[in-house]
Amino acid sequence: MxxxxxxxxxxxxxxxxxxxxxxxxxxxxxxxxxxxxxxxxxxxxxxxxxxxxxxxxxxxxxxxxxxxxxxxxxxxxxxxxxxxxxxxxxxxxxxxxxxxxxxxxxxxxxxxxxxxxxxxxxxxxxxxxxxxxxxxxxxxxxxxxxxxxxxxxxxxxxxxxxxxxxxxxxxxxxxxxxxxxxxxxxxxxxxxxxxxxxxxxxxxxxxxxxxxxxxxxxxxxxxxxxxEGAENGFKAILTYGQQAWADKQFRLFVITRALLTVTALAPPYLLLSAGENGERNLGTLGSFVLASSIAAILGSYVWGSLSDRSSRRVLMYSAIAGFVVLAASSAIAMIEAAQGWWPLAAPFALFLLMLSYQGVRQGRKIHLTDMAKAEDRAIYTAVSNTMIGIVLLVMGAFGFLADQLGLSFVLGAFAVFCLAAVFVAMRLDEVQED
Known part of the structure; x- marks a missing residue:
């Protein structure tokens, strides 16, 4: 010891x-x-x-x-x-x-x-x-x-x-x-x-x-x-969830966060698209892990101070970045001529996507903290986490769609979700302003 x-x-x-x-x-x-x-x-x-x-x-x-x-x-x-x-x-x-x-x-x-x-x-x-x-x-x-x-x-x-x-x-x-x-x-x-x-x-x-x-x-x-103070969380969700959902800004926040879950879900599909040659060989894995690690380290610096000025804009910019990366990846995955160089370029795409994901994480934490009153913060957090957990389970269905419709379709659908998140996030208040 x-x-x-x-x-x-x-x-x-x-x-x-x-x-x-x-x-x-x-x-x-x-x-x-x-x-x-x-x-x-x-x-x-x-x-x-x-x-x-x-x-x-x-x-x-x-x-x-x-x-x-x-x-x-x-x-x-x-x-x-x-x-x-x-x-x-x-x-x-x-x-x-x-x-x-x-x-x-x-x-x-x-x-x-x-x-x-x-x-x-x-x-x-x-x-x-x-x-x-x-x-x-x-x-x-x-x-x-x-x-x-x-x-x-x-x-x-x-x-x-x-x-x-x-x-x-x-x-x-x-x-x-x-x-x-x-x-x-x-x-x-x-x-x-x-x-x-x-x-x-x-x-x-x-x-x-x-x-x-x-x-x-x-x-x-x-x-x-x-x-002391142990309270049944499920009963609390039933009791206070309706009250939280009545807050328009909370609803917009949860919808934005739900749409942007795709930035967390997309990396495996991006990885698979780089090795979609039927040979079970994804030689760029090391580059993917390296790109993801660097993005995680840089993300706090890229988004940290901006979140304190405007968490709303961080969510918007992250959504825009996610849309651009996923839309481009979807298009490239469909082009047969790109299959030779896409495995080399895909780690860079992942780096940008993971920067977007870090922005989503940073922005949603700060936005919820600054948006909610002190007495509402705990229940807002519990309600939003529960809803996002359900959303993530439902989003697992995209794995079945990838088998039926291909990886390009899934990446394209995720890009659409990011684009929708931009417009929802635009309606959020600037909670950092007095």
Missing amino acids: SVVGNLGDLFFEDEENRVCKDIPDEACRDQPQNAGLHLLSLTATKSGDGLLDPKLILPWLLQSVGAPSAAIGLLVPMRESLALLPQILIAHRVREMKRRKWVWALGSAIEAAAIFAMVACLVAFEGAAAGWSVAALLAIFALGRSLASVSYKDVLGKTISKTKRGSITGLAGSVAAAVVLAYGGALALDILPLEQTVLLIGLGVGGALFAIAAFAFTMLVEEAGAN
């Missing part, structure tokens, strides 16, 4: 001068150890997420074993929606617990087990059996993620003092981004050969990282208490 404690000491002054702003005094002395455990656990899970990557790496692996597009198209909707929807049903149960670190550890352990089972399925099966098995296991992974998500903020708030939380979670995100960037670079530069075996080993490492995180999190020193 001394190594973990030394990591935590990076964030805190010596014990005599340590200030604990909003956590109990008895929790104050354990902050360095807890900070190190948070940093280790978050870095491990975020890195594991990057090695799994349902937008790029899992689709490549499923394509390599001949899985149907319908199964591949379900990966992102299932991962995103099933991480959101169960939270509304379990939040009050978690709130009733005196120590919630066990919920986060259980969720991470479930994620680790699901990843190990995916590796086994990809080794044992091919075709539809592999595709649907992995899709089902990703659903289990997402349920584990919902447990971790619904419990983490409470545990962080009980174990780490205000003014230190962002530093710890931010550093974990930066380290994980560097790990994924290095992994993508190694694949792109052929330092690691782009072979199924290599990616399966990477997937297994991701599972091991989630297992390490689950074990490390159980060692947190979490004081009991703060379990």
Whole structure:
């Protein structure tokens, strides 16, 4: 534990001068150890997420074993929606617990087990059996993620003092981004050969990282208490959802966000379009991972300050960028003469699309925060997340359409959704103005 404690000491002054702003005094002395455990656990899970990557790496692996597009198209909707929807049903149960670190550890352990089972399925099966098995296991992974998500903020708030939380979670995100960037670079530069075996080993490492995180999190020193105010989230949605939907600006926001879910759903189809030659060979995967990682790192700089000036314009600009990239990709995917150079150009298209996706994420978080009154913010967030979770599940149908009508049709449909989002976002208020 001394190594973990030394990591935590990076964030805190010596014990005599340590200030604990909003956590109990008895929790104050354990902050360095807890900070190190948070940093280790978050870095491990975020890195594991990057090695799994349902937008790029899992689709490549499923394509390599001949899985149907319908199964591949379900990966992102299932991962995103099933991480959101169960939270509304379990939040009050978690709130009733005196120590919630066990919920986060259980969720991470479930994620680790699901990843190990995916590796086994990809080794044992091919075709539809592999595709649907992995899709089902990703659903289990997402349920584990919902447990971790619904419990983490409470545990962080009980174990780490205000003014230190962002530093710890931010550093974990930066380290994980560097790990994924290095992994993508190694694949792109052929330092690691782009072979199924290599990616399966990477997937297994991701599972091991989630297992390490689950074990490390159980060692947190979490004081009991703060379990009052537990309210059945599903009943709250029924009670307050109609009231939230009556707000015109909230309706426009949810519709905009729903239309722009396609920026998260499109990457697997873009990847598949670059390898749609029937040979199960997507040699540009490393470049795709590299492009996605760089876009994630740059996105906060590109959109951050603009969101504080106008989150409405960030949503509009992101929608315009998504429309241009997806419309162009759809057109190119239909041109037979472009098939020779499109695999080389597609990673650049993904880079622009992921910048658009980062803008959507940044813009919708800031817009909802600034739009809602303090007393409405929690219920607006819960209602919008629930609605988007349902939308994502429905959007999984595009995987079946890709099998029937082709990838170009799906990319074109997504472009239309982005274009519609531009016009809806135009009707949003400038919530940053007084």
